[in-house]
Amino acid sequence: MEAVNAVKAPALEVHDLTVAFDRKPVLWNIDLEIPQGKLVGIIGPNGAGKSTLIKSIMGLLPLSSGYCKLFDESIDKVRHRISYVPQRESVDWDFPVSVLDVVMMGRYGKLGLLKRPRQADIDVAMDCLKKVGMESFANRQIAQLSGGQQQRTFLARALAQQADIYFMDEPFAGVDAATEKAIISLLRTMTANNKTVIVVHHDLQSVSTYFDWVILLNTRLVAYGPTERIFTQEKLQETYGGKLTLLSDVGDLIRRENFPNRE
Amino acid sequence: MSSFTEFFSFADPNVRYVTIGAVLITASSALVGTFTFLNKKSLLGDAIAHAVLPGICLGFLLSGTKNPLYLILGAFVTGWLSLYAIQYITTKSRIKEDTAIGLILSVFFGFGILLLTYIQKSGNANQSGLDHFLFGKAASMVAADIITFSVVAVCLMTLTLLFFKEFTLMVFDRNYAVALGLPVKKLELLLTSMIVLAVVVGIQAVGVVLMAAVLITPAAVARFWTNSIRIMFVVAAITGAFSGLAGAYISYTAPSMPTGPWIVIVISTLALASFLLAPTKGVLNRFLKQRRFRRTIQDENVLKVLYQLGEGSKNFYIHRYAEEIIRKRNFNKQSLMRSIQRLCRQGYLEKSGELCSLTEEGKNRAKRVVKIHRLWELYLTTHVNIAPDHVHEDADTIEHFLTPELEADLERILNYPVVDPHKAEIPY
Amino acid sequence: MALVSDAISHAVLPGIVLAFLFSGSRDSLTMVVGAGILGLLTTFLIEFFHKKAKLQSDAAIGVVFTWLFAIGVVLISLFAGKVDLDQDCVLYGEIAYTPLDMIILENGNLLAPKAVVVMTSVLLIIGIIITLFYKELLLTSFDPGYATAIGFSTAFWHYLLMGMVSATTVASFESVGAILVVALLIVPPATAYLLTDNFKRMLWLSSLIGVIASASGYYLAVWMDGSIAAAIATMSGVLFAGAFVFSPTHGLLKRKLVRAMN
Numbered sequence: 001m002e003a004v005n006a007v008k009a010p011a012l013e014v015h016d017l018t019v020a021f022d023r024k025p026v027l028w029n030i031d032l033e034i035p036q037g038k039l040v041g042i043i044g045p046n047g048a049g050k051s052t053l054i055k056s057i058m059g060l061l062p063l064s065s066g067y068c069k070l071f072d073e074s075i076d077k078v079r080h081r082i083s084y085v086p087q088r089e090s091v092d093w094d095f096p097v098s099v100l101d102v103v104m105m106g107r108y109g110k111l112g113l114l115k116r117p118r119q120a121d122i123d124v125a126m127d128c129l130k131k132v133g134m135e136s137f138a139n140r141q142i143a144q145l146s147g148g149q150q151q152r153t154f155l156a157r158a159l160a161q162q163a164d165i166y167f168m169d170e171p172f173a174g175v176d177a178a179t180e181k182a183i184i185s186l187l188r189t190m191t192a193n194n195k196t197v198i199v200v201h202h203d204l205q206s207v208s209t210y211f212d213w214v215i216l217l218n219t220r221l222v223a224y225g226p227t228e229r230i231f232t233q234e235k236l237q238e239t240y241g242g243k244l245t246l247l248s249d250v251g252d253l254i255r256r257e258n259f260p261n262r263e
Numbered sequence: 264m265s266s267f268t269e270f271f272s273f274a275d276p277n278v279r280y281v282t283i284g285a286v287l288i289t290a291s292s293a294l295v296g297t298f299t300f301l302n303k304k305s306l307l308g309d310a311i312a313h314a315v316l317p318g319i320c321l322g323f324l325l326s327g328t329k330n331p332l333y334l335i336l337g338a339f340v341t342g343w344l345s346l347y348a349i350q351y352i353t354t355k356s357r358i359k360e361d362t363a364i365g366l367i368l369s370v371f372f373g374f375g376i377l378l379l380t381y382i383q384k385s386g387n388a389n390q391s392g393l394d395h396f397l398f399g400k401a402a403s404m405v406a407a408d409i410i411t412f413s414v415v416a417v418c419l420m421t422l423t424l425l426f427f428k429e430f431t432l433m434v435f436d437r438n439y440a441v442a443l444g445l446p447v448k449k450l451e452l453l454l455t456s457m458i459v460l461a462v463v464v465g466i467q468a469v470g471v472v473l474m475a476a477v478l479i480t481p482a483a484v485a486r487f488w489t490n491s492i493r494i495m496f497v498v499a500a501i502t503g504a505f506s507g508l509a510g511a512y513i514s515y516t517a518p519s520m521p522t523g524p525w526i527v528i529v530i531s532t533l534a535l536a537s538f539l540l541a542p543t544k545g546v547l548n549r550f551l552k553q554r555r556f557r558r559t560i561q562d563e564n565v566l567k568v569l570y571q572l573g574e575g576s577k578n579f580y581i582h583r584y585a586e587e588i589i590r591k592r593n594f595n596k597q598s599l600m601r602s603i604q605r606l607c608r609q610g611y612l613e614k615s616g617e618l619c620s621l622t623e624e625g626k627n628r629a630k631r632v633v634k635i636h637r638l639w640e641l642y643l644t645t646h647v648n649i650a651p652d653h654v655h656e657d658a659d660t661i662e663h664f665l666t667p668e669l670e671a672d673l674e675r676i677l678n679y680p681v682v683d684p685h686k687a688e689i690p691y
Numbered sequence: 692m693a694l695v696s697d698a699i700s701h702a703v704l705p706g707i708v709l710a711f712l713f714s715g716s717r718d719s720l721t722m723v724v725g726a727g728i729l730g731l732l733t734t735f736l737i738e739f740f741h742k743k744a745k746l747q748s749d750a751a752i753g754v755v756f757t758w759l760f761a762i763g764v765v766l767i768s769l770f771a772g773k774v775d776l777d778q779d780c781v782l783y784g785e786i787a788y789t790p791l792d793m794i795i796l797e798n799g800n801l802l803a804p805k806a807v808v809v810m811t812s813v814l815l816i817i818g819i820i821i822t823l824f825y826k827e828l829l830l831t832s833f834d835p836g837y838a839t840a841i842g843f844s845t846a847f848w849h850y851l852l853m854g855m856v857s858a859t860t861v862a863s864f865e866s867v868g869a870i871l872v873v874a875l876l877i878v879p880p881a882t883a884y885l886l887t888d889n890f891k892r893m894l895w896l897s898s899l900i901g902v903i904a905s906a907s908g909y910y911l912a913v914w915m916d917g918s919i920a921a922a923i924a925t926m927s928g929v930l931f932a933g934a935f936v937f938s939p940t941h942g943l944l945k946r947k948l949v950r951a952m953n
Contacts, residue, residue: 016653029649029657058840065656076842084840091834094357096890105830109841114823141888143357161841220647244646246672250661258549259556259664305749306694356941358881362693366881366931369697369874373924376871377911380918398764472701473764476757483750521768524761531758538744546743 009072011036011165011196012057017066019049019056024255025064026052028220028247034213036164037194039187041201041210041227044217045240050200051087053217054167058084070165080109083163085154087170093143099153100138103129106160128159133182148179155183165196172201184210207231219247266516276406278515281522284404284412285507288468289477289526291416293503294423295461296478297485297496298454302434305479306361307346310368311462312474314345316375319396320382329393331411335463342459345371372471399470399523408467415464419457423496430454431492468507469523476527477503484534487541506530558605560663561594563632565602566611567662568592569621570629574688579626582618630690631670636662637683638673644684645677651684693881694749695737697873698756699853700860702733704763704869707861712770723861730857731850733759760869806866813862817855821894828852829890867920874924875901878931885934885941900930 012034019027027049034040042050055061057068059075070078083106103125104117111117129135132152137145145153151171158166172180187197191212198215201207207214207227214231216222216239223230223238253259273279299308315338322337323329345367352363379393404412423430433440433450441447458478466474485498510526539546568591573579585599594602603619606612611625621629636658643654665673682688703726710725733755740751821828831838831848839845856876863872883896908923915922936943 016656018657028647029643029653031650031653055836060836060839079840079842082840084837086834086836086840090836092359095833096884096888096893097829097833098889101829101890102833105826105834105837108826108830108843111826113827117826143888157837167840220649222648246642246669246676247647249669249672250665253664253666253669257664258552259660300747300750303747303749305747305753309753352935355943355946356885356935358884359693362877362881365693365697365873365877366928369871370878370924370928370931373871373874373921374928376921377915377917377925380921381915384916472760473757475753476761479750479753480757483746483754486746487744519768521764524764524768527757527761528765531754531761534754534758538740538746544745 008036010034010069011038011071012198013069013072014053014057015066015068017053017056017068018064019052019061020064020254022255023258024251026219026251027056027217028251030066030217030221032215032221032224034196034198034224036196037191038196038212039191039210040196040198040213040215041207042198042215042217043201043204043207043231043239044222048218048239050217051169053215054084054169054198054200058082058167080161081164083158083161083166085158085166085168085171088147088150088154088173093145093150095142097142098138099129099134099140099142099145099156100125102142102153103138103156103160106157109161124162125156125160128156131159131186132156146176148175151175151183152179155186163195166190166198168197168199170200170202172203204236219251220244267512270512270515278511280404280406280409281515282508282511284409285468285511285522285526286504287409287412287416287507288465289481289503289507289510289530290500291419291503292461292465292474292477293481293499294496295419295454295457297482297499298423298430298434299458300479300482300486301492306364306475307349308458308462308478309475310345310349310364310371311342311459312466312471313368313375314371315339315342315459315463315466316396316471317341317371317378318375319393320375320378323382323393324378331407338463339456339459341371341375342462343455346455346459396466397470398521399466399468399473404468412464415460419461422453422457426450426453469526473523473527476530480527480530480534481506484530484537487534487537487544502530502533506533556663558602560660561598562602562606562611563628563663564592565594565599565606566621566625566629567632567636569612570626570633573621573626579629580620582613582615582620584617585619632662634690635665635670635673637687637689638670638677638680639665640683640685641677641680641689642673654684693877694752695734695853696856696876698737698752699730699733699856700869700872700876701756702759702763703729703857703860703864704760705729705766707864708763708766708770712766722864723858726861726864727854727857729759730853730860734850734853809862810866813858817859820851820855824848824851867923871920871924874927875904878924878927879904882927882931882934885931885938888940900927904930 010033012032014030014032017027017030018025026047030053042053044050052061056063057070057075068075070082075082100122104121106128107117107121107124111121126135126138129138132155134149134152134156137149137153142150142153151174155168155171158168171183175183187199191197199211201210208231211227213225214227215224216230216235218239223235269275270278273282296308299305318337318339318341319334320337321341322333322335325337326333349360349363349367352358352366353360358366379397382393429440429445429450432443433445433447433454437447440450461478462474465477469477481499481502482495484502485495488498489495506526506529509529510522513525513529514520514522537545540548542548565588568588569583570579572583572587572591573581585596585603588594588599589596603612603614606625607614607619611622611628612619613622639658639661640651640654643649643657644651649657679691680689706725706727706729707722710721713725714721736755737748737751740746740755741748744751746754827843827848828851831843831845832852835845838848859876860869860872863875867875879897879900880893882900883893887893887896904927905923908926909919911917911926912919912922934942939945
């Protein structure tokens, strides 16, 4: 076991990643490597490209350059080991499904075409609901949930995938303090079991208590690494101290003139 | 050709009516439609167009005559009702706007058709002609129609002009308009009434289904050609008028051809053509520009290689073979030769036989490219925290595009450094 | 998505006309293929205009479907002699004539009206597709981002769904016409949406509402001596209005009551 751990592949490796909207780069040459079993926070001001980073790692956005690897493989080879919690507002909460229906979706990836969920899948889903303290809501319609409960439902869906790495887009946005606490302790048990959890996070106050590692982002990567080493006043200043004017000017120039950027 | 002169002499009063009618309708609808287009409510026009049908039928049933006044009144009522219903359903239930539009559109239209078939089978001698509203009757317009159309068209144009700035502000930023104290509710009422009015007369030319095209496609065409809202209105109106004219002409030369659908085909073709050919936004232009960029990049890369080859010996004007350039950087031989020819023509290179060398001008241009490349590499490492072995690729594109202003900024921010992250000297 | 199906139902017209010219008859298979191709083309064109030409999505829908519909109408007039279609039929179909077009067996016995056979097969096919791919369709319509992230091809399921819309449209075309089919596509689901929170129940309920609307619409049409398809659309609107006001879960009355109690 020790030997395996020693040569363990990094959970996530991002190499020279550039992502552009309308040709303007919103992420510029990002390079990073995250070991397994860490609880990682992605920190940065609004518009810094935090969500863009995880979306492009998941393959939801086209990359202008660079590549990402998860467990030393390309994303499509290891999708079954990857889970994703999108932003809560990304779906229509009036959709006519129950909490259990949503959590069951986490099993769909494993099921494959033409297969229906079995009792075992339902058991897993119920178990995940229990973990987030939502088991009594299983048959509730999703429109009747509070913000915190919606977030717990999404989390249970991600858990139901039984993945090895979890990407979460602002899981604490608009949730109550109790939910936030419950979620973070759940994430802690997950990382204790060698799962990797990468979270887009907003609240600077809680960073040092929540996360093992941080990624400081503002269009470019400011720094990444263990929280106690990276999460310093000086680095924060650099992350939040305004955009690099020249960098964003050049980005605007590329978009305005439609320059071919890395094609 | 004779039919062309015949048509454009407008000697035939019928031709005159049809043409004037079609042009008036399409031009004024295009004006009003531009606001709905900008308001991102393009499909409301479609909904209204379908929803006026039951009103027209009810107007006929209740009055017993085909007097356009009653029909337009009826159309107004149901057109309005449909808008109100869409808004009511969206705010009072969890049904989303697009579903509400489709729902109201189809149900109102179904009810209209039900009434229409009822009227047709009831044997009322007056009824013939009501179905013109379905597909339009541009080809059979008469003098009385033209008078109605003119009045409506003039009304719409005048209102557009009078309230131009209010409508523009409201469509651009409704909340700000409210904050400024504009009577936004009343203005919205006015604008929707104008749409209903445009629809009521417009469907007589092109019919219910295609009305949406007359409203919004000219605006879509105009949007490709300009960024100024005033010019956009003018272009939209001209596009609308032109397609009205063209539709009338086509159905004149081929009498079996329906005018309305041809009007729509003409506008849509214009939209497609604009999408392909429009300056700056058109696909073709973007393609050509890309090709130009690629050429510039290649040419500058050739100059850069010659410069770098000269850096070792500090002599930039040595004559070299193409093979030497290829050995330094992998160019396709043929495209390299084309680049060299272009550069010779522009005076950046000199050629003697198989050999070529930089000119003074060429050396300066190459020096600037190399300078920007190295400055940008330095900037990426010092300011953007990118590892020195990852900056080359990015600099390889930026070096060709940076404007002189940004170049000066870069020099100033870095404080005129001497060497890049790879210890190569930065030439000034 | 409601309006994309609206657009498709209009835009399949040229496909139907061309299929008509091509096969020279109302051969259902060619028509389904023709309409299917046009349906997919519509979906594709809308996305193309939206993404490549940067036209806002509502305008892209409007421009594409009116354009294709206009081409369809022109094709009809162009080949008026050869095509056994007329403009009224395009708009509101001729359901009353379905019994006249019977499939005749070799021994001379009448089997069933052709439209009935066609519609039954379409119903079966759609039923089978929904049963088999229930979870994929549910997932991609609820949360496309998550679906892509866990490896489902959102585009494929989207085009499959739109293909089904095209197939339904063309199958219903002769009976209810290109436009009124929109009422049948949109109104029953919207009504069911107000009555239940359960996705499966919503599927069943909307079919049931469709059936009720058709049956009651038929009697309304007979009573008024009007178009049957139009009466069905009207009745579906009436049912929607009923659900809108009286739905035990989401109705207007219920909301008023809840507010009054608080």
